[in-house]
Amino acid sequence: MKTLQQQLGKYGLYHRSKRNVLTHFIGIPLIVFAALCLLARIQIPLGSVVIDGAQLFVLASVVYYFMLSFSLGFIMAVIFTLLLVAAQPIAAM
Structure with a gap:
């Protein structure tokens, strides 16, 4: 896995x-x-609990970002949680 610095360096070249x-x-x-x-x-x-694909995706993504950096993981956890909360009612329609 590339480090956060390696990924940001490559990203910075093109953006x-x-x-x-x-x-x-x-x-x-x-x-x-x-x-x-x-x-x-x-x-x-899962037994008496029902999870959805978005929750799994957010969990996997947040774990990935925490592996890169704690502060980045925290920021992304907040952003992903807000997006997830907003997406749930739309998905229920």
């Missing part, structure tokens, strides 16, 4: 313009939100 940064700042969360809406429709019964 330097203000337009690109702004596009990513808006576009990536929207893409993740849409994916969470779709994944939340996948219901997985």
